[in-house]
Amino acid sequence: MQEFFAVVFAFPTLPYSIVLAVAVIYWLLAAFGLVDDGIAETGGLDPAAGDATDLPGLSGLLARWGLGGVPVMLVMALLAFFAWTVTYFVHLFVLLPLPALLRWGIGTVVLLLAPLPAIPLTATLLRPIRRLLLHLRPVPQASLLGRVGVVASPTVDARSGHATVDDGGAGLVLQVRSDSELQRGERIVLVEHLAAQHCYRVVRADAVALDFQDNLLPGNKENHR
Structure with a gap:
């Protein structure tokens, strides 16, 4: 357990630990109705339908990556989880035994590249969730x-x-x-x-x-x- 906390609260895992903790707190508050979960405002976009490129800004960018059609905070939570998981295990098995200077140098690269595997993993997990939200979309x-x-x-x-x-x-x-x-x-x-x-x-x-x-x-x- 001590080794776990040593990795979680050390660079390069710490930034993703913070983002993941914020996402978890947000969804706990949403579960109790203290904040809006954003489900009703997603609009039911299906990126496979070919309308993703018509959206501006962040919505269009997420849709092009296969991350559209669901609440943004859900996307952020899943991205943070997968990026945190990648960073945690690389930190534990590769970076932890290294000298501090080398650990910081390689850790920075790991921190920046962790979203690359996180994006396709998140997109894959969101497909069934998006279909469920399409069925739950409220009638105007x-x-x-x-x-x-x-x-x-x-x-x-x-x-x-x-x-x-x-x-x-x-x-x-x-x-x-x-x-x-x-x-x-x-x-x-x-x-x-x-x-x-x-x-x-x-x-x-x-x-x-x-x-x-x-x-x-x-x-x-x-x-x-």
């Missing part, structure tokens, strides 16, 4: 307004409730709220996305609801003119 909120669903919870009121909405696929289960109490099995219409509460405001899908929908949804208003 505005596209759901006006959809008809069915109350799935025992009741829906201003504080709690959920409903199922047909999206043309497996269906969606959404958190919904209503000014009037709704019962299980009642048909509802999504009329407003409440971003702060991560849910939708709904009304009954009866004549009143349809009239409300005609007056508030721009697309329906145009259709009935």
Whole structure:
């Protein structure tokens, strides 16, 4: 254990130890909801689709290396882990027995070259993660307004409730709220996305609801003119 810490907290492993520690702390905070994990903002880019070169700056650079389509902090964490692993074992088995001056000289080269094997290793690991994120990509909120669903919870009121909405696929289960109490099995219409509460405001899908929908949804208003 003493030898482990001697390598981890010595040059050239130390810089990657610091980056890896920061990444681990970040994802621990994200797990508790204290920082944004960035998953919702990745946009679902698949570099294999051929659109990577159209992105500017860091996003385009990461995509060209096969590192796009996932949160940047996840990329940084994996790059740091693989670079740290390479540097650690080179340091332990090659550099540690060397004289200090030679260890610093070769260690600098190892520090600079460690990302080269880390990039393809990270890109390989990200492929299944990227596919998973594509499946988990949220549906654009505005596209759901006006959809008809069915109350799935025992009741829906201003504080709690959920409903199922047909999206043309497996269906969606959404958190919904209503000014009037709704019962299980009642048909509802999504009329407003409440971003702060991560849910939708709904009304009954009866004549009143349809009239409300005609007056508030721009697309329906145009259709009935």
